[in-house]
Amino acid sequence: MDEKTKKNEANKKVIVNALLTVLKVEKISPSFIRVQFSSNKPVNIDPLWVCPYLKLLFPDPSTGLIIFPKLDDNNKIVLDDKLRVLVRNYSVREFDSVTNQFFVDFTIHDTGLASVWSQKAKVGDQIGLIGAASKLYFTNDCLVLIGDISAVPAICYTLEHLPKKHKAFAFIQVNHKSDMVSLPDNKNIAVNWFVQNSDNPHQLVDAVINADLSGKNKLLFWGGMERSLAQPVRHAIKGKYTHLSPDAFQITNYWRKGFAEGQFKHRE
Numbered sequence: 001m002d003e004k005t006k007k008n009e010a011n012k013k014v015i016v017n018a019l020l021t022v023l024k025v026e027k028i029s030p031s032f033i034r035v036q037f038s039s040n041k042p043v044n045i046d047p048l049w050v051c052p053y054l055k056l057l058f059p060d061p062s063t064g065l066i067i068f069p070k071l072d073d074n075n076k077i078v079l080d081d082k083l084r085v086l087v088r089n090y091s092v093r094e095f096d097s098v099t100n101q102f103f104v105d106f107t108i109h110d111t112g113l114a115s116v117w118s119q120k121a122k123v124g125d126q127i128g129l130i131g132a133a134s135k136l137y138f139t140n141d142c143l144v145l146i147g148d149i150s151a152v153p154a155i156c157y158t159l160e161h162l163p164k165k166h167k168a169f170a171f172i173q174v175n176h177k178s179d180m181v182s183l184p185d186n187k188n189i190a191v192n193w194f195v196q197n198s199d200n201p202h203q204l205v206d207a208v209i210n211a212d213l214s215g216k217n218k219l220l221f222w223g224g225m226e227r228s229l230a231q232p233v234r235h236a237i238k239g240k241y242t243h244l245s246p247d248a249f250q251i252t253n254y255w256r257k258g259f260a261e262g263q264f265k266h267r268e
């Protein structure tokens with residue numbers, strides 16, 4: 001790995017162990033609760049990060065305490081099993097570097113440490129922020145963003161921060177029509193919304209695979225969705241775009257039906 005790559009790798013993750021305090025809670029659509037947080041420490045969200053995300057640390061349910069992980073000699077987080085079950089990944093929906101405030105959109109589902117916490121959250125409540133990270137930087141590649149409801153915040157953020165003249169396509173499947181939001185609309189961005197439909201379970205994969213992406217710059221596919229959707233998406237695009245390098249396919253299992261975070265692999 002050359003020096004520049006090493007530096008880039010290092011910059012894709014920042015560890016802060018900060019305390020986040022709830023400033024506002026709002027139900028913004030049938031599927032989402034938006035929480036605005038202030039952070040007691042500055043956090044560096046690189047403006048060139050694609051789909052940045054946060055490692056949130058929830059209070060131990062038995063004690064109510066937030067115990068931050070320690071860092072080892074290489075500045076890596078030491079997460080034991082007791083702590084790991086309290087950590088969840090959530091995207092940055094919006095970030096204000098002047099006030100150090102974040103917005104996070106939590107999908108509403110019946111069980112789950114994070115979702116249930118968000119449904120009960122009130123002004124003044126606190127959680128931890130272990131750090132922030134991203135897998136990718138904006139490059140000249142044409143971004144193809146694919147996601148289900150859990151990736152709506154990441155995709156919205158990324159399209160809203162897309163550098164001028166960069167091109168992006170988005171294919172987003174939501175639970176309800178009213179989960180759709182208005183997004184930048186210009187000649188560089190094309191957004192395709194779908195509402196989940198049990199009669200047409202393959203609509204997202206079909207749309208991605210049938211899209212005419214020819215004549216664009218090098219393509220870079222990014223995805224975040226439930227595992228059983230991510231698998232056919234990964235398979236279909238790798239099968240069609242065989243000339244692209246493996247790095248051009250960044251499809252992550254954001255969640256897995258019936259499994260809590262930490263009980264499944266994000267890439268398989």
Ligand SMILES: Cc1cc2nc3c(=O)[nH]c(=O)nc-3n(C[C@H](O)[C@H](O)[C@H](O)COP(=O)(O)OP(=O)(O)OC[C@H]3O[C@@H](n4cnc5c(N)ncnc54)[C@H](O)[C@@H]3O)c2cc1C
Nearest residue numbers: 089090091107109112113114115255256257258259260261
């Ligand atoms: C990098 C990254 C960024 C992410 N950003 C966001 C984000 O901004 N907003 C967001 O809502 N999610 C996001 N997710 C997904 C989120 O981390 C998972 O959905 C996580 O499992 C939620 O934690 P939980 O404690 O609520 O549920 P868990 O305790 O992990 O799971 C409990 C149960 O809930 C189910 N479940 C989990 N997620 C969902 C869901 N979305 N819909 C229905 N059932 C579900 C599980 O299958 C399990 O049965 C992101 C994931 C990653 C990897």
